[in-house]
């Protein structure tokens with residue numbers, strides 16, 4: 001699919017336009033646990049319980065890009081802190097990778113309006129990724145961004161970094177890996193950081209569908225950062241957008257196909273695979289075949 005076709009379908013830097021003026025903060029906060037109780041709040045709590053994302057004494061750095069997902073993530077953590085047993089601490093961090101002045105201002109205004117005490121710091125990610133990664137800056141940018149966020153979280157004494165990836169990010173990653181990288185690997189709800197000791201990454205929006213996040217933000221009247229990237233926007237289209245469109249099309253003919261893709265990662269049959277990789281080492285089913293009883 002060409003960039004033009006994707007744009008026509010609204011898959012390139014889709015703008016999220018509010019449905020109404022900004023609602024008062026108390027109304028926005030209440031909507032999270034009332035209007036969106038089933039599709040957002042309950043799923044946030046479910047992911048935290050099911051994947052054991054929070055442990056007593058955790059200090060969690062919530063990473064805010066200013067987009068719809070991470071703004072919601074920050075509000076969810078604040079609500080949990082308000083009503084939960086407060087067995088954890090929170091920090092809110094945002095890295096300015098070289099945003100345009102207006103975008104930085106929007107990020108500050110939104111966090112201010114939403115009562116999120118965010119610590120914004122500068123990092124030269126856009127320029128460096130653009131310089132060293134040529135036509136494909138996204139991968140490099142994402143890696144550098146992750147490293148920078150881990151470092152900031154650690155500096156603040158945090159042991160966890162929370163990111164705003166959601167259900168659709170998870171299934172798109174699974175499909176990207178099968179269709180483009182010839183492997184079966186999903187996006188995990190939590191993982192241990194490779195280069196940062198005692199640091200874990202958690203994804204509390206893991207079970208929340210993107211459509212509800214969009215709806216929540218549009219109803220709140222907040223204008224999130226939509227397309228803050230200053231580098232890739234002018235370069236090639238992102239394969240992720242094509243996968244998004246593919247899944248949308250599949251949904252027309254296959255009932256609950258999104259849920260099936262999601263669940264596949266939890267139902268892998270070890271008797272039905274040719275090989276697997278564990279801790280960087282490859283294994284074949286033949287390694288075990290002769291030892292198994294007939």
Ligand SMILES: Nc1ncnc2c1ncn2[C@@H]1O[C@H](COP(=O)(O)OP(=O)(O)OP(=O)(O)O)[C@@H](O)[C@H]1O
Pocket residue numbers: 062063064065066067068069070071093094095096097145149162163164165
């Ligand atoms: N500049 C940044 N500062 C802090 N956190 C960031 C930044 N960029 C990304 N993140 C974190 O990484 C997550 C995934 O980033 P990605 O760019 O894929 O976000 P997204 O899908 O556009 O989500 P969002 O709507 O939150 O921007 C974000 O939800 C956020 O938690």
